[in-house]
Amino acid sequence: MLKQKTVKDSQVEMRMLVMPNDANPHNTIFGGVVMSWIDMAAAMVAQRHTGRPVVTVHIDDISFKAPIRVGDQCCIKAAINYVGRTSMLIGVKVIAENPQTGDVRHTTTAYLTFVALDDVGKPVAVPEIVAKTDDEKRRYAEGKIRAQEIKKKSKR
Numbered sequence: 001m002l003k004q005k006t007v008k009d010s011q012v013e014m015r016m017l018v019m020p021n022d023a024n025p026h027n028t029i030f031g032g033v034v035m036s037w038i039d040m041a042a043a044m045v046a047q048r049h050t051g052r053p054v055v056t057v058h059i060d061d062i063s064f065k066a067p068i069r070v071g072d073q074c075c076i077k078a079a080i081n082y083v084g085r086t087s088m089l090i091g092v093k094v095i096a097e098n099p100q101t102g103d104v105r106h107t108t109t110a111y112l113t114f115v116a117l118d119d120v121g122k123p124v125a126v127p128e129i130v131a132k133t134d135d136e137k138r139r140y141a142e143g144k145i146r147a148q149e150i151k152k153k154s155k156r
C-alpha cells in the first residue's frame with residue numbers, strides 16, 4: 001500500500017437520473033435512496049484511497065436542504081477529507097439539476113467514516129493524505145476536528 005495519496009487520486013463523481021421508483025408519494029426522492037447513493041460514492045473513495053475492503057462505521061450530519069424531484073439528475077461528489085490511523089472521513093455533496101430548466105440546487109452534504117480492513121477483517125493502517133489545494137487543506141483541518149468530535153461521541 002502507498003504511504004501517501006492525493007485527494008484527487010481517490011475522488012469520485014457519479015450522476016444518477018431520478019426514476020419514479022426512487023420517489024415517495026409526493027414525487028420527490030425517498031431519503032433512503034439518496035443515503036444509499038451517498039454511502040456508495042463514499043465507499044468507492046475509501047476503496048480507491050486504500051485499495052482494501054472498507055466498511056462504513058459512522059454517518060454524520062446528514063440533512064436534506066431542498067427537494068429532489070423525479071426526472072432530476074443528481075450529481076454526487078465524494079472526496080476524502082481526513083484520515084486517522086485506520087479510519088477515513090469522506091465528504092459527500094449532492095447536487096440536483098433539472099435538465100429542462102438547468103436549475104441547479106445543492107441539496108445535501110454528508111460526512112461518512114470508513115475503516116479499511118485487512119485479510120482477516122481487522123482494521124488496517126491507511127495511506128496519509130496529501131492536501132494540495134486551499135479547499136483540500138481547509139477540509140483536512142475541519143475534518144480533523146469533526147473526526148475528533150465523532151470519536152468523543154462514539155465513546156459515550
Ligand SMILES: CC(C)(COP(=O)(O)OP(=O)(O)OC[C@H]1O[C@@H](n2cnc3c(N)ncnc32)[C@H](O)[C@@H]1OP(=O)(O)O)[C@@H](O)C(=O)NCCC(=O)NCCS
Binds near residue numbers: 087150
Ligand atoms: C470496522 C470494525 C471492524 C472496527 O472495529 P473496532 O473494534 O471499532 O476497531 P477500533 O476500535 O480499532 O477502531 C478502528 C478505527 O475506527 C474508528 N471508529 C470505530 N468506531 C467508530 C465510530 N462509531 N465512529 C467513528 N469512528 C469509529 C476508530 O476511531 C479507529 O480509527 P483510527 O484507527 O483512525 O484511530 C467494526 O467496528 C465493525 O465491523 N463494524 C461494522 C461495520 C459494518 O458492518 N458496516 C456496514 C454498515 S452497517
